[in-house]
Amino acid sequence: MSCEEPIKNENARGIDVSRWQGNIDWACVxxxxxxxxxxxMTEGGDYTDPTFVENFQGMKANGLKAGVYHYFRALSSxxxxxxxxxxxxxxxxxxxxxxxxxxxxxxxxxNEGATADQMADALFQxxxxxxxxxxxxxxxxxYASPNIWNNRVAWRQYDFSECPLWIANWNVAEPTVxxxxxKQGKSWQWWQHSSKGQVDGIRGxxxxxxxxx
Numbered sequence: 608m609s610c611e612e613p614i615k616n617e618n619a620r621g622i623d624v625s626r627w628q629g630n631i632d633w634a635c636v637x638x639x640x641x642x643x644x645x646x647x648m649t650e651g652g653d654y655t656d657p658t659f660v661e662n663f664q665g666m667k668a669n670g671l672k673a674g675v676y677h678y679f680r681a682l683s684s685x686x687x688x689x690x691x692x693x694x695x696x697x698x699x700x701x702x703x704x705x706x707x708x709x710x711x712x713x714x715x716x717x718n719e720g721a722t723a724d725q726m727a728d729a730l731f732q733x734x735x736x737x738x739x740x741x742x743x744x745x746x747x748x749x750y751a752s753p754n755i756w757n758n759r760v761a762w763r764q765y766d767f768s769e770c771p772l773w774i775a776n777w778n779v780a781e782p783t784v785x786x787x788x789x790k791q792g793k794s795w796q797w798w799q800h801s802s803k804g805q806v807d808g809i810r811g812x813x814x815x816x817x818x819x820x
Contacts (some may be wrong), residue, residue: 618820
């Protein structure tokens, strides 16, 4: 490759969506070159995103590699209640084990009252339940920002490194991979690099991701 040639990004283009994106034209999204997408599915023990089924079916019908995410709640519901919610919603769609992604979204919003130990304890329980009861031994992805993971989750108490990393790190040339993964010689699988993307078929802003092959 000569110095004049542009550097090619070998990563696939992905987005993640929820009810905030409204009605999505998935055919237009696919036509815009988006090949991967993850839809918000559930939160805690009793919430379902109202656009989940429509979004997941739209992704699959238009050939996108599809995924779902569950917004983790450390205190308002138990890991078992959250597992039941995830199971019930997955039963409504054609979720393919070994093919489709299931991610657990770890944030501090609506988890403000939880200590770092409580975050880690409940998250590890939920990861274990999902792995054993739903994914036949496979690990769910973990979504988190470097700051929240390092400072609001007592991650040293457990080995989360088997969970593929979906890192949220905006406005940087390269994301910061937390020690949980980097010290095991691992890196990110999904990188949410912007929250202000514009994609054909979606009105308003949408999260943009790079996805490693």
